[in-house]
Amino acid sequence: MPQYAAPRGTLDVLPEDQPYWRYVIERGHYIAQLYGFEQISVPMFESTGLFIRGVGEGTDIVDKEMYSFQDKGGEEITLRPEFTASIVRAYIQHGMHTLPQPVKLYAIGPIFRYERPQAGRYRQHTQFNVEAFGEQDAALDAEIMEVARHLYADLGFGGLGFQVNSTGCPICRPQYVSLLAEHYGRHVDEICDDCKRRLQRNSLRVLDCKSEGCQPVIAQAPHITDYLCDECATHFQRLQRYLRGLGRSFTIQHRLVRGLDYYTKTVFEVWATDIGAQAAVCGGGRYDGLIELLGGSPTPGIGFGSGVERIILAMRSQGVAVPALPRPCVLIAPLGDEPKVAAVRLLADLREAGLSSEIAFGDRSLRSQLREADKQAVQYALILGEDELRASQVIVRDMGGGGQQSVPMSALAAWLKERVSA
Numbered sequence: 001m002p003q004y005a006a007p008r009g010t011l012d013v014l015p016e017d018q019p020y021w022r023y024v025i026e027r028g029h030y031i032a033q034l035y036g037f038e039q040i041s042v043p044m045f046e047s048t049g050l051f052i053r054g055v056g057e058g059t060d061i062v063d064k065e066m067y068s069f070q071d072k073g074g075e076e077i078t079l080r081p082e083f084t085a086s087i088v089r090a091y092i093q094h095g096m097h098t099l100p101q102p103v104k105l106y107a108i109g110p111i112f113r114y115e116r117p118q119a120g121r122y123r124q125h126t127q128f129n130v131e132a133f134g135e136q137d138a139a140l141d142a143e144i145m146e147v148a149r150h151l152y153a154d155l156g157f158g159g160l161g162f163q164v165n166s167t168g169c170p171i172c173r174p175q176y177v178s179l180l181a182e183h184y185g186r187h188v189d190e191i192c193d194d195c196k197r198r199l200q201r202n203s204l205r206v207l208d209c210k211s212e213g214c215q216p217v218i219a220q221a222p223h224i225t226d227y228l229c230d231e232c233a234t235h236f237q238r239l240q241r242y243l244r245g246l247g248r249s250f251t252i253q254h255r256l257v258r259g260l261d262y263y264t265k266t267v268f269e270v271w272a273t274d275i276g277a278q279a280a281v282c283g284g285g286r287y288d289g290l291i292e293l294l295g296g297s298p299t300p301g302i303g304f305g306s307g308v309e310r311i312i313l314a315m316r317s318q319g320v321a322v323p324a325l326p327r328p329c330v331l332i333a334p335l336g337d338e339p340k341v342a343a344v345r346l347l348a349d350l351r352e353a354g355l356s357s358e359i360a361f362g363d364r365s366l367r368s369q370l371r372e373a374d375k376q377a378v379q380y381a382l383i384l385g386e387d388e389l390r391a392s393q394v395i396v397r398d399m400g401g402g403g404q405q406s407v408p409m410s411a412l413a414a415w416l417k418e419r420v421s422a
Contacts, residue, residue, distance in 0.1 A: 011122050011124070018325060019322050019323065019325050020312045020315065021308065028108055032130060037104040042107065044109070046086055046089065048077060048078040051081060051085055054088065054293065065114045066112075066113070066114070083129035083131075084131060084303055084305075085290075087303075088294050088296070089294060091296070092294060101135055102140060103132065105131050105132070107129045108129070111126075120313040121310070126307065127305045129306075131301060132301065132302055133300070134299055135300060138242060139238075141239050142246065144284065144303060148304050152281055159274040160272050162248060162269065163250070163269045163271055164243075165266075165267050166233075166265050166266060167265065183217075184206060204257040207257050221255075225252065225254065253269075274318065281314065285302065287302065287303075326356060328356040328358045329378055330378055331373040332381075333369035333373065335366060335383070335386070339386060339389050342389055343359055346394070350413060380396050380397065382396055383397060383404075393407060393409060
């Protein structure tokens with residue numbers, strides 16, 4: 001028989017891993033709701049055209065990383081490679097422009113990209129995503145950045161700060177792109193093939209290149225913040241004032257761009273210097289033209305995404321502890337056929353009363369069943385034999401202290417509720 005394994009680039013989240021997952025996701029819900037964001041869930045697949053138009057042709061995501069296929073009805077379908085385009089589609093489709101603005105939404109779920117698997121990065125990974133639509137105020141940019149920072153601070157990350165930049169807008173960016181192309185044209189023999197391709201299709205991405213040979217060219221490139229129009233310059237200055245007012249550490253990083261075509265004005269990353277070299281933990285930015293691009297009215301937007309797997313990997317590397325998940329508080333140990341019938345009924349009654357309970361399966365000795373109770377770390381073992389059944393009582397053994405006493409079955413649930421740990 002073949003030995004099957006999880007597909008390359010995917011991750012099994014085993015029971016011992018679940019405390020981290022539960023904790024991070026619950027904190028994500030808490031922080032988002034603290035800032036007034038409402039949860040939205042969107043399909044895991046969409047029309048391929050949505051991502052080609054929204055994410056942008058020429059991006060690595062569209063050209064190399066999307067999981068696309070034709071369904072049985074002949075429609076071109078893609079597993080979502082990011083959340084924003086899907087949430088924008090939902091905003092347009094459901095007429096959310098009629099709601100009080102800004103509309104503040106968040107989502108948690110899997111996204112899919114065919115890329116080289118590495119630590120914390122998988123072909124299916126879970127993302128915490130935050131979006132706000134309908135307001136261009138730089139204070140909203142600061143709030144989105146605060147949501148990200150607050151989440152990481154809440155999860156125990158230290159040395160938090162922002163890297164920020166402005167990528168301008170359709171009015172001022174073309175002039176900068178022209179200057180950037182002129183600069184790279186003078187160094188065309190020094191840059192990598194990817195940068196040559198990006199210059200033709202997604203010019204700002206050359207600033208994000210990691211190739212060693214491209215670094216001197218990037219260092220000499222003009223800064224987009226020197227060529228912003230008045231509106232973009234004012235927006236960027238106001239954002240900096242808000243961050244200073246909040247007392248947040250930030251650095252203007254002139255080479256910071258995002259990998260998607262729809263970003264305008266603010267782009268940012270959250271850095272946590274305490275985790276070492278891979279200090280960028282999440283990023284996002286403003287995309288004021290995306291809703292119009294996808295068929296809606298001109299509407300500003302801003303958001304960020306953060307991978308849950310990378311968060312958990314960093315937390316574990318830093319030794320950040322999380323609360324254990326609740327365990328069953330009691331185990332019923334029946335002795336004989338009739339007591340077992342009663343034990344099954346008692347088990348259902350305890351669970352109906354909200355007490356997490358287990359039963360020892362199989363026909364085993366009392367010693368064996370108590371060993372299982374000890375192994376499962378329950379607080380109490382409930383021993384039910386023929387004598388106890390006739391007396392309508394249960395022997396309750398304290399697995400921590402070792403003492404035991406008889407408790408009437410009719411009072412058992414109330415007795416346990418007074419004593420089990422919360």
